[in-house]
Amino acid sequence: MASVITLLTDYGLEDGYVAACHGVIAGIAPQARVIDVCHLIPSGDVRRGAAVLAQTIPYLPPGIHIGAVDPGAGGARRAVAIEAGGRVFIGPDNGLLSWAVHASGGARLAYEIRNEKHFLRPASPTFPGRDVLSPVAGRLCGGLPLADLGPEVPVERLVVLPEPTSLLRDGSVEGEVVSVDRYGNTQLSIAAGDLYALGVRVGDTLGVWLGRRQLSLPYRETYAAVPPGELVAFADSAGLIAIAVNSGDAAQRLGLPPGAHVRLSPTP
Amino acid sequence: MASVITLLTDYGLEDGYVAACHGVIAGIAPQARVIDVCHLIPSGDVRRGAAVLAQTIPYLPPGIHIGAVDPGAGGARRAVAIEAGGRVFIGPDNGLLSWAVHASGGARLAYEIRNEKHFLRPASPTFPGRDVLSPVAGRLCGGLPLADLGPEVPVERLVVLPEPTSLLRDGSVEGEVVSVDRYGNTQLSIAAGDLYALGVRVGDTLGVWLGRRQLSLPYRETYAAVPPGELVAFADSAGLIAIAVNSGDAAQRLGLPPGAHVRLSPTP
Amino acid sequence: MASVITLLTDYGLEDGYVAACHGVIAGIAPQARVIDVCHLIPSGDVRRGAAVLAQTIPYLPPGIHIGAVDPGAGGARRAVAIEAGGRVFIGPDNGLLSWAVHASGGARLAYEIRNEKHFLRPASPTFPGRDVLSPVAGRLCGGLPLADLGPEVPVERLVVLPEPTSLLRDGSVEGEVVSVDRYGNTQLSIAAGDLYALGVRVGDTLGVWLGRRQLSLPYRETYAAVPPGELVAFADSAGLIAIAVNSGDAAQRLGLPPGAHVRLSPTP
Numbered sequence: 094m095a096s097v098i099t100l101l102t103d104y105g106l107e108d109g110y111v112a113a114c115h116g117v118i119a120g121i122a123p124q125a126r127v128i129d130v131c132h133l134i135p136s137g138d139v140r141r142g143a144a145v146l147a148q149t150i151p152y153l154p155p156g157i158h159i160g161a162v163d164p165g166a167g168g169a170r171r172a173v174a175i176e177a178g179g180r181v182f183i184g185p186d187n188g189l190l191s192w193a194v195h196a197s198g199g200a201r202l203a204y205e206i207r208n209e210k211h212f213l214r215p216a217s218p219t220f221p222g223r224d225v226l227s228p229v230a231g232r233l234c235g236g237l238p239l240a241d242l243g244p245e246v247p248v249e250r251l252v253v254l255p256e257p258t259s260l261l262r263d264g265s266v267e268g269e270v271v272s273v274d275r276y277g278n279t280q281l282s283i284a285a286g287d288l289y290a291l292g293v294r295v296g297d298t299l300g301v302w303l304g305r306r307q308l309s310l311p312y313r314e315t316y317a318a319v320p321p322g323e324l325v326a327f328a329d330s331a332g333l334i335a336i337a338v339n340s341g342d343a344a345q346r347l348g349l350p351p352g353a354h355v356r357l358s359p360t361p
Numbered sequence: 362m363a364s365v366i367t368l369l370t371d372y373g374l375e376d377g378y379v380a381a382c383h384g385v386i387a388g389i390a391p392q393a394r395v396i397d398v399c400h401l402i403p404s405g406d407v408r409r410g411a412a413v414l415a416q417t418i419p420y421l422p423p424g425i426h427i428g429a430v431d432p433g434a435g436g437a438r439r440a441v442a443i444e445a446g447g448r449v450f451i452g453p454d455n456g457l458l459s460w461a462v463h464a465s466g467g468a469r470l471a472y473e474i475r476n477e478k479h480f481l482r483p484a485s486p487t488f489p490g491r492d493v494l495s496p497v498a499g500r501l502c503g504g505l506p507l508a509d510l511g512p513e514v515p516v517e518r519l520v521v522l523p524e525p526t527s528l529l530r531d532g533s534v535e536g537e538v539v540s541v542d543r544y545g546n547t548q549l550s551i552a553a554g555d556l557y558a559l560g561v562r563v564g565d566t567l568g569v570w571l572g573r574r575q576l577s578l579p580y581r582e583t584y585a586a587v588p589p590g591e592l593v594a595f596a597d598s599a600g601l602i603a604i605a606v607n608s609g610d611a612a613q614r615l616g617l618p619p620g621a622h623v624r625l626s627p628t629p
Numbered sequence: 630m631a632s633v634i635t636l637l638t639d640y641g642l643e644d645g646y647v648a649a650c651h652g653v654i655a656g657i658a659p660q661a662r663v664i665d666v667c668h669l670i671p672s673g674d675v676r677r678g679a680a681v682l683a684q685t686i687p688y689l690p691p692g693i694h695i696g697a698v699d700p701g702a703g704g705a706r707r708a709v710a711i712e713a714g715g716r717v718f719i720g721p722d723n724g725l726l727s728w729a730v731h732a733s734g735g736a737r738l739a740y741e742i743r744n745e746k747h748f749l750r751p752a753s754p755t756f757p758g759r760d761v762l763s764p765v766a767g768r769l770c771g772g773l774p775l776a777d778l779g780p781e782v783p784v785e786r787l788v789v790l791p792e793p794t795s796l797l798r799d800g801s802v803e804g805e806v807v808s809v810d811r812y813g814n815t816q817l818s819i820a821a822g823d824l825y826a827l828g829v830r831v832g833d834t835l836g837v838w839l840g841r842r843q844l845s846l847p848y849r850e851t852y853a854a855v856p857p858g859e860l861v862a863f864a865d866s867a868g869l870i871a872i873a874v875n876s877g878d879a880a881q882r883l884g885l886p887p888g889a890h891v892r893l894s895p896t897p
């Protein structure tokens with residue numbers, strides 16, 4: 094069985110919450126290798142959690158992938174286990190896992206996690222990551238069949254987050270800011286392939302519309318291709334278009350929060 | 362012997378301090394699994410360190426548990442190794458370990474860590490976590506008997522932090538804010554069992570006195586039982602009463618720092 | 630071959646970037662033990678990265694040591710693998726590794742990392758940590774000879790950061806603030822041995838010049854030797870002189886950023 098368990102949460106690093114999950118897993122599946130994907134997802138930000146998980150998953154070995162970001166934790170929301178592309182994702186059925194499942198080839202099978210025999214007891218209603226997801230991950234690692242977790246869920250009934258949109262039309266492509274990283278690089282929902290389809294090539298100048306503002310940016314292979322302090326667009330490490338300032342903070346300079354609308358076009 | 366070593370410190374994550382401890386352990390006990398409990402304990406905050414360790418310990422496999430939070434590190438304070446409930450706690454004798462030792466069933470044996478043969482040499486007086494506690498943990502993992510560390514310390518001479526108080530009287534229960542987590546949930550020193558003894562049941566309304574202010578809060582199974590933005594009291598994942606705002610920050614809303622006095626009672 | 634891989638980056642902990650590196654390594658070298666040295670190096674701060682790596686390296690088991698802090702990542706800068714003291718350092722040839730290489734006894738051999746056969750493909754030009762350094766580290770762990778990475782680089786052609794200076798003259802020693810840690814302790818580029826050479830002994834009073842300001846500080850074994858709130862100088866855990874406030878923040882109190890000039894002398 095899988096020997097890798099990965100953890101993505103919004104628990105932060107200031108408490109022992111993440112360690113409790115590691116401890117529960119180590120007690121049940123001492124042979125498992127645990128990889129922390131991220132624990133600083135902003136509290137309850139399901140879209141950000143989904144984006145980080147989906148962009149990281151291609152680089153993680155197949156295993157049991159826990160996601161625990163759920164503003165309604167402790168409510169009536171069900172937890173699910175989803176098999177996709179040789180991986181198992183477990184977490185709340187709130188869309189958190191949906192982009193990573195899609196990136197892994199789509200859900201093949203899903204089960205509701207309901208069999209309390211596999212939980213810590215008593216399971217706290219407010220900490221399913223520790224009391225439900227961690228022990229279940231450990232047991233799946235040890236060979237527990239998915240079907241033992243609870244009733245099957247038709248995969249078309251799983252909650253799916255709307256993907257960040259991008260739309261090719263009239264010779265331009267529209268999208269939105271998907272995320273802003275630590276450096277202030279803004280990642281757009283626009284794939285490098287869409288720009289290519291519009292005839293834009295590395296070395297060209299790109300027209301950028303941010304609401305009513307219009308800019309012209311160099312389209313380069315990387316931010317280091319422009320002098321420090323200058324704006325640039327490039328295909329980032331996830332294959333999406335990013336707008337950055339070499340050695341600077343583009344999100345702050347341009348006032349571009351996640352969700353902001355952006356349109357790109359070739360400059361004639 | 363134990364193959365798990367856990368680490369709780371106030372070293373932060375901006376330096377290589379934690380890595381140095383990991384490295385020393387890996388060099389001496391390459392077979393050990395190291396679990397980071399928390400490294401963001403506020404600098405020198407022994408009570409916060411004690412609370413995080415005690416609340417996490419039930420979920421950690423038995424092992425060697427290092428605690429390194431000591432405003433007087435490098436002074437004359439002795440380091441100790443304490444056996445409790447099949448676990449070994451090592452750290453300064455300043456009370457940091459006392460609540461976790463208590464949660465593990467109480468100290469059975471204790472030794473002063475004084476035998477420099479087991480330290481890195483020269484041991485820096487300002488970094489006992491790296492030079493004393495890490496190598497000692499690695500050697501204990503390898504089978505070194507506790508008695509080799511130094512002279513026995515009578516367990517009743519160990520420094521014990523006063524526990525956060527709670528007092529049942531006159532039909533109400535008084536306590537204090539033990540900690541505030543990343544979400545702004547305030548955890549009280551009042552056990553769910555004490556409210557139960559007063560006749561309070563999930564679904565009831567609770568009277569809450571904060572100094573001169575009085576509130577009525579719904580007592581529910583979890584914060585998700587109230588609409589977003591509303592206050593609620595519930596039994597948290599450690600079995601203690603917490604006051605929270607669903608998808609909000611209760612500590613900020615109510616102005617409740619650690620140590621603040623709180624009284625709870627049934628509402629007739 | 631080595632079974633330890635260490636990671637120092639400026640990726641931060643808010644994204645899945647570090648996890649992607651862990652995942653790539655785990656896929657190629659599942660047997661390797663990965664130690665995170667630090668991921669909170671300020672973005673692009675090569676000197677800070679070099680200092681943290683050099684001060685931590687003596688406590689890490691020999692292995693493959695990845696450094697990824699490079700304001701010009703994605704530019705034309707070459708990546709190198711450097712053998713020193715039984716360790717292998719890999720990262721950009723921008724001086725980041727140079728102090729740790731020096732602390733390990735100096736470069737014995739170096740190779741440019743150019744053989745794309747060992748990279749992830751396609752390798753993103755903006756994320757060499759994930760696509761170049763991580764897979765190369767995994768393969769070196771599995772026995773790949775260094776010479777397979779690319780052409781040999783004469784060690785005297787490697788980029789070396791200027792070391793923080795210190796100068797003994799006229800009965801005093803001059804240096805600079807190397808780094809400021811989480812506690813506000815300022816570490817100087819002045820070795821404890823230089824003060825010793827000037828006749829300063831623990832227990833003495835030290836003359837300290839900060840630009841035009843002059844102070845007298847107690848020189849003690851550790852900060853705990855003075856009352857809380859008082860300034861003190863001592864030899865820190867790296868063997869360098871530090872100026873600290875017991876339970877306080879010396880960098881803030883004295884206005885001492887990294888790079889600030891400091892002169893120390895015995896007080897008659």
